[in-house]
Amino acid sequence: MKKGLIVRHVPYEGIAGFREPIEAAGYDLDRFDVTDPGFWQLDLNAPDLVILMGGPMGVYELGAHPWICCEVDRLARRIERGLPTLGVCLGAQMIAAAMGAEVYPGPVKEVGFHPVTVHSDSPVRHVADVPVLHWHGDTFALPDNVELLASSDAYPHQAFRRGPELLALQFHAEMGEDSRFESWLESGADYAVQAGTSVERLRAEHAALGPAAAAAGRAMIGEWLGGL
Template sequence: MKSALIVRHVPYEGCAGYRAPVEAAGYAIDRIDVTDPAFATADLTAPDLLIVMGGPMGVYDVDEHPWIPGEIASLSRRLVADRPTLGICLGAQMMAAALGSAVYKGSGCEIGFAPVDLTPDLTSPLRHLAGVPVLHWHGDTFDLPDGTELLATTPRYRQGFRRGRNLLALQFHAEMGEDARFEAWLDYLDCPKHRGSLTEEYRTLGPAAVRAGQAMIGEWLAGLEG
């Protein structure tokens, strides 16, 4: 089987709904946590597919998280080799940094379900998300890397880009909508009222977001080169 490696920055952010299309595409999934001592020497170029997940830290938080520069350097080598890579939220920001772009705090947080505005490209796998509210949970943003194509935005932030067929970076979380680990995400909220509304959104809007996200990832995987 083909190999897929998930890089986890925190235990409660795994590939969630994306696991089904990845396995359906014939990948055996493994994972590594950035806190694992083996991560410092892990070869991120080796797996057939790399999935870099999210986390509450920022790309610039290198004093608190000294593994960040090493991850960016290893990720850069993979991207230079054009190896199939998917980045989610922090993972997308890591990809932007690895491609030489600035990553920085935005003008505020986007938290909750909302659709993304898609660029008019009928070849983009993000077309499956048209009109579908997906989960947003971010406050950082990035400059669009040279040589990449912007795929989606919200009024506040860039939401996705790709380079060719093999590199896909997504700021939003279309993998989240049915995963019980969402309860751990809610622990970071200060407002109980906001927690209640997010729980209801997750219950009512999450399943449709996951189905759309799975269709998106399935199409992207089918079009990989090499």
């Protein structure tokens, strides 16, 4: 069986709805938290698939999170080898940094469910016109030699790919049916208010829009994995 590794930056941001299509594609999944003592020895080239999830920290916050340099360096070596890699939110920003692009604070905090504009006939087309969850305030320059796949009004770089093996998603199409969303609301209540929304509104959006978002996310990842 193929091996998949989830790199988790905070306990409440797992692969959620992406688990089903990844396991259906034949991957036996393991998980490593960046706070685990053995993270410094982790070989990111070993798994058949690496999935980098989100987190509230910034790629540029190296002093507060020393593991970031370790992750970016090892991720760069994986990307150079053309090994299948998926990044979500912070994970997408990590991929951009590992490819030499700048990651920096964006113009606004983008939080809530809304659709992205899809630019090409890629697996990301499954989320076209589907409100998906956004929860970030950072962005990145587009790395060299990649294809831009999606944008939003506030953030032009919402998704990109390089060949069939690399997919970076700024938005959270894995979320919509995961009970851990309550942990997001609990830990990010102030952040939501700063973004111009509220816990109550986000909870209502999650209930109304989450199932369709998660279904679109599963279809997207299933097609992407089928093309590896």
